[in-house]
Structures are given as structure tokens and as C-alpha cells.
Amino acid sequence: VNGDVGLPSMLRNDTAALRGRMEDFLYLEVDLLDDWKIEEWFALFAEGATYEVPPTGSDESDPATSLFYIADDYVRLRERVVRLTKKEAHSEFPRSQQRHMISNVRITGLADGVADVSCNFVTYRAKRGVVDTYYGKHLYRIDCTAEPFRIKSKRSVLAMDMLYPGKLTIII
């Protein structure tokens, strides 16, 4: 593949090895979220990265022309994390418990060592006897030119026709 010239040599021409490494990386990511280590989670993002959750029940895909649920640039993502560390982020005080499940990890594109990665997700959030379920597909652009990998963009596309849990206060 032409696109993998940017990859470390051990991952070149070996899609299974790259996918394995990618799965390890994504498992690490969700583990950090499960444990509320959100500052460490933020450190997985490259400078200038974006984080987005598009509207439910539509195929609108540009935050400049339609209203998303979340459309963070790097600074606002950092501030989202800062906010969640405060107990005045009332919707997460006391903190909810979470479990993130991912599957169907696929590398759908590779250019200059930056991989397009998709995976299915189900995220459970429990608080005060209510379990919220979020599900859909994560779409990433992940810089694999060096390890540790760095997330350049993450978009979580909900496969829900409306936002039944009401809030999007955790990172799904």
C-alpha cells in the first residue's frame, strides 16, 4: 500500500500487524474513559485535533452547516476535559460509571502514515439507577507515524434516531 510509507517499518506491508496495534490503541483509549482518566485520554489527541458528535437521525456531516451535538476544536476539547474534572460539572457529580465496548475495528484508508479507522461502539452510563446506552460508529483519523499513536480527529456517529439518554456529558 502506498499510504503506509509513513508508518514505522515494522508495520509496513502488514495490515494485520497495523490493525492489531490499532486495536491495542483503541482498547487503551476506552480503558482510560472507563476509569475516568480523562486527562490521560486527552493526551492521546494530537494538537489541533477535533472531536465531534453529529446530529442523530440524519446524515448531516458538516458542523459548519448543521447543528451537531458536539463540535469541539482542540481548545474546546481540552476545556471539556477540564470541565469534567470539576465537581461543578453537576451532570457528572457524583460521577457516573461507564463501560465502553468497541468492535468491528477496520482501517479504511491510509495516507502518509495517517489511518482512517472505524469501529462500532456501545457505551453504557449508569447513574442513580438509570442506565443510558449510546451506540453507533466511531470514525477516527489516527496518526501512526510514530508510537504512541495520536488521534487527529474523532467523530462518534450515533446510530440512534434521537438522543434518548438526553445528555452527552461523558465521552462516548
Place this chain on the structure above:
Amino acid sequence: MDTILTTPQMVVEDRGRHLFRVARRAFTDESVLEAERRAIFDHCWLYLGHSSEIAANCDFITRAVGGRELIFNRDRAGAVHAFLNTCPHRGAMVVREKKGNALSFRCFYHGWSFNVNGRFASRFDEGNYGKEHYGGGCADLAQVPRLESYRDFWFVNFDRNAVPLADYLAGAKEYIDLVADQNEAGMEVVGSGQQYIINANWKLLAENSIDAFHGFPVHSTYFDYLKTIGSLRMESAGSEFSASGMHDLGNGHAVIEYASPWGRPVARWVPSMGEDKRPVIAALREGLVKRFGEQRGTRMSEFSRNMLIFPNLVINDIMAITVRTFMPAAPNKMTVSAWALGSRGEDHDLRKLRLFNFLEFLGPGGFATPDDQEALENCQRGYQNVREVGWNDISKGMPRQGPPMNDDEEQMRCFWRQWRDRMGAVS
């Protein structure tokens, strides 16, 4: 005979003692919700949608309003309709998509079809149906009893004898104007908006949407964010304009108006918008001043307004413009639809900025709305103690001499007095 509504009183106002109390049963009781459906949602003007959502001829959207399933559409000639989305034949919902563009509607159950003006359009073989079916209107889609609009905001009323919309809106029209006038070419809904659930009584969101008292306690993390990114601008260029306060707009509608601490894409620049946007936003502001004069132009640029139109429409012109409506699904559950309003024909970068600004505060993923939802859901859970602790206190500002402040609770009292009067009128 409705005992709920006659005894005991659920809204108690004691002006002498400066006490205003609302029974928590109003938020928890299934029979209260049923009475609200009859006394309020069957008689008040309810927001349906914005002209821009059905911009082209034959555009349609489907929407649940007032417990009904409706079709909101434009026919081939461009006339706007609202139909009850149920086949006159056997009842199936005729249109099942959320939106689209169609020359006709066809019920999938038995194939009855309709022109987009609602007329029965099927032609069955002779012997199947009499003339009445084709000419008499008994097979046409039923229109909602009343459909009227003000400045591109369309409302329905299920009471054929309701007062005209313009009369119902009363003082709220002036504040709708302050939004609709922000762009000469008009305003439009951006994208499909946000749809979500809050596990709380619908009236809690009516109160919360115009409640400035909760701003600092609930939203300190949002203000911290503004401070960090350099966007908290407390000083007001329009300090000579003393608009901060609250206005009773009649018929249960109310608005609070105040100097903005945040940036407003319409015409209030803050540093986080970037230096490149500064002249652009200054020009927008000059445009408003030119069109409306110094005072009104400054007011539109600098000041923020949270307005509730009774019973369930919120138009908040704050760090962005949100139009929000909500319907009870149960005493402890509502569905919320929220849209962003932007200028029609808006420049790409300004539109982007407007939406970015919207999301810093508003919606389920914003830095503020989720904490409002948490507050409302906490209230609802707290009402489980209703048998021991039965009353809410809405008295703030009652002894104040002079006009009410925007962080008093008079705007909520306007809502509750209207609620009381309408609920009391049911027999």
C-alpha cells in the same frame, strides 16, 4: 367534575406576605397532566415549525405537536398546511418520513392517496366508493383546526375558536421581531436540530429556560470556560441602555433581557472569535444600527433575551439563537426539540462561528444545558417527597420596589398565573 382542579389550589399567591407557592403535585400527578392536555394543549397556540423548514413547494416535515402527529408542508402552489397525520380511511399515519419533498402522499396500508393540499386523490373503480368520497371531503386529510404564523414562526391551535395568533402572542411579538429583524433576508433553521429526552416534568423546562437566578450556581464551569478562552466580556457598550430586567408579555409569556457576558454572532465580538472576525462583526452591528437606530441596534447586538411563549415555546437569543419546544410524554418525562436559527444567506465562516457558539453552552453536549437537565431531573426526583414537602417557592423579588430584576422569579409567576387560570377554567 374535576376534583384535582377545584381542591386544593395548586398555585397560591399571597401578595401581602410576598409568598408565591406551587404545589409539587402539579409536576407529579398523572391526572394533572391529563387536565393540562385538555385545558392547555387543546386550547393554546403551539409552535409547529419555521417557514425555512419547508422552504420549497412540496416540502414536508412530520412532527408531534400537542400530543398529535402532524404533517407540516407546502403544497404545489406554495401554500402552507398542517394536516393531522392519520389516514381518513383506517387511521394509519400517512407520511412516515421525517422530512422530504413529494407531489402526493400515499397511505401504505390500503393505498389511499392525497394531493399535497390534502385532497383525496385516489381513483378506485366504480362501485367501490360513492361520490361523497371524491367531492364531499370526507376522504381528504384533516387539517388542524387553526394554523397561523408570525414572522415565519408557524403555530397550530386545536381549538377552532381560539383568539387569533397575533392577539395570543401579545407582547411577545416585539421580541420575536428582535430576532426576525436580525437579517434583512430573514432567518432560517440550520440543519435538523437536536432531539432529546429529559426525565422531568415539562413545566420545569419552561421555568428553567427563563430563569436567570440559577445562572451562576449551575453554570460556573461555563463561565470558567469563557474566562479561560478570553471570551468573558462583562462590560456593555450599550450601558446607557438600561434594558436589563424582565417583562410580562401577557397571556403567560415573559422575557428577561440583560447585558451579555458572552459573544453574540449577530453583532457582539469577543476575543475568542478571532481578530479576523472583529471587523466583520462590527459591520453587522453597524448595519443593525443603520436599520434600526442606535438604541434598538445596540439592543439587538449587545443584549441577550430569554423568552417563554406560553406554554412550551422558548426563543432564547443568547450566545446563539435557540428555538426550543417540549412536550410532556409522562408527568416525569418530556421530549425536547431544539433548533439553531441563523441568518438566511449567511456567510460560511459566520455560520460556522454561530454554530460553534451555540454548542459552547447549548444542547445535550454543551457546557451548560446538561447541568440544567441534571437540575430538572434532580427536582423531579426530589418531588418523590411530595407528601411530606409539598410546595415550591417562586417568591423571589416579590417585595422589590420598582420593576422586577431579570434574576427575580416574576417571569415564572407570569407562567404560573396563566397556568392556574387555564387549569381553573376546565370543568
